[in-house]
Amino acid sequence: MYKILTKEMLSPAICRMKVLAPRVASAARPGQFLIVRPDEHGERIPLTISDYDAEEGSVTIVTQKIGASTKEICALEAGGYFEDVVGPLGLPSDFVEKTDEELSGERYIFIAGGVGTAPVYPQVKYLKSRGVHVDVIIGAKTADLIIYRKEMESVCDNLFICTDDGSEGFKGMVTGLLEKIVTEDGRKYTQAVAIGPMIMMKFATLTAKKLGLPITVSLNTLMVDGTGMCGACRVTVAGKTRFACVEGPEFNGYDVDFDEAMRRQGMYRSEELEADHKCRIR
Amino acid sequence: MANRIPRVPVREQAPEVRATNFDEVCYGYNEEEAVLEASRCLHCKNPRCVSACPVSVKIPEFISAVASRDFGKAASVIAEDSSLPAVCGRVCPQETQCEGSCILGVKGEPVAIGKLERFVADWNRANGRKAPDRISPNGHKVAVVGSGPAGLACAYDLAKAGYEVTVFEALHKPGGVLEYGIPEFRLPKEKVVAAEIADVKALGVKIETNVVVGRTVTVDSLLSEEGFSAVFIGSGAGLPRFMNIPGENLNGVFSANEFLTRNNLMDAYRDDYLTPVMHAKKVVVVGGGNVAMDAARTALRLGGDVTIVYRRTEKELPARREEVHHAKEEGVKFMMLSNPVEITGDEKGWVNRIRCIRMELGEPDESGRRSPVPVPDSEFEIEADSVIMALGTSPNPLIARTTAGLETNRRGCVVADDDGVTTRPGVFAGGDAVTGAATVILAMGAGRKAAAAIDRYVKGLE
Structure with missing residues (x-):
């Protein structure tokens, strides 16, 4: 059992929890994820790690209510417990392995969409601690849904915000804003990283390609075990089948078959709807 | 007489x-x-x-x-x-x-x-069985990686010899393949698996779940930071194989591991568990081993019309005879001497057909079985809304990649001798992690031999 130390709602549909999981906290690196199981009857749900504190033995996770299981997670309260927390899983971001020399002169631009903003935070924090220039774009439907603004401001060099409805910052998509700050404002970057909905990462990759910018994406595929056993997470990268759980979750965006990844992500959608609303007619 | x-x-x-x-x-x-x-x-x-x-x-x-x-x-x-x-x-x-x-x-x-x-x-x-006697501890700690048959057998013998044993399990329940792989109808989880694991724990063996060795901790950190004198690797062969044919990533194509894990470990067949599983109508299972039989019979119980496609003949089926017999009795169909060449899908990316080619048996291969050869121009199609690949598994490279000095062979198996001695002093291995996918009992045998070797090794350190 893994105790929930704190819980807060970042928006009506997004909650943040700090969970006591000392082994995960001391091994976690930026870019990795974990799997939780809310209770004995629950699914194993992969979630990105939004922060970790080895000293306190805690990891921070951010969950958006989407299906039955994520709703169950968000219904848990501080003082309560997760049945299981396992991780860290996946490979750390590749900049973790780079030397200071390799990182010097690098200029990163992160493109964060929706709940994907949370896992961007530890990456930005880490890169800043290594002295790298980091700018961040956060995109959301509307101003109320922007999360991690303060946290991000405290660790990045420049924060750019865009909303679909123009309620804050640039009116439009992250792709439009990325294009604007590079071509109109003349900002220079050596590497982009996009984390968010699959469709956003697909179009962020297309824009980055147009701008000649290398881009890394973090794939939130379906998973069961998260250790390479089931293959539910398989994605086609550069024409080859790869397992996102052990060979990812981060891949070179140029190489990812996003259309296949989106199709596979929806594989249990009808079953999920059923789980939400138990059909008795069948 | x-x-x-x-x-x-x-x-x-x-x-x-x-x-x-x-x-x-x-x-x-x-x-x-x-x-x-x-x-x-x-x-x-x-x-x-x-x-x-x-x-x-x-x-x-x-x-x-x-x-x-x-x-x-x-x-x-x-x-x-x-x-x-x-x-x-x-x-x-x-x-x-x-x-x-x-x-x-x-x-x-x-x-x-x-x-x-x-x-x-x-x-x-x-009938009033008595718990095995606890042995007085000998003061040495041994770590066992994996709580499947190899790890449990090794832990059991070590505990009986007085070692303080901790078993690290990556999943949330102990048992390894007994828990995630073999279905309830063949091996009841509560009545049999959990009960036998309770016996091992009664000897004083600790089982820590949710620890992925190679990610959460490493073999090196267990030896250098957590005070274990030796480590036994019984991590099994959990990596599924695919055929690398077109269409394998279509929706509705699963590894047998995924399909069985959803049903067995996650209880997806039960209404009171949340994990989903596809209730397919027309299922093709590719392969002829026990895992193929398990997947086929599970799909059948979920309401599917199931056909096993196997490239050799019934005589060469590697599955236990009883499983084949049971599968047939239950209505699983067998299509022998057939091999998939392509899976095709509908406009939404879901499987609708599998294309196979007829095979015939040629010369015996290194395993002594006659190897199947495709018959030219003999391709045919079978309708299917789900395809389950049960082609065997190989060891997970996670541990080998994160353990200095631990050699593996070209099939990804840890190199170890008959006693489980690896190329890294203090590190022992046995079961599917060494042999590639085999049987429960062979893994147990390897776990026992390694336990004896670990005992000799630790006593030699004194």
């Missing part, structure tokens, strides 16, 4: 009934049946069954205790050599091991050793 008695048949759920539920297929012997069957044993002077058993259970001795109705004694005889008798009695390939060498099998039916072992283990569980 003893061998005039025909082999006592075992009672089973009727095929048409069990095809719609997940309850155990086989009911096992009752006392009368077990005693009668036990009376068939000839008590050979040189029992070939014992040497054919990977853990050398003293078979004639326990059978003679059954014949004289001393079931408790039969249980202690088995316990000397096996930590998981209720499991082995159910899933061992007896026809190629103990029963395959039974002298009665030459002219008639061998003694039903597996069914007798199962009877004894189940009887022992139901």
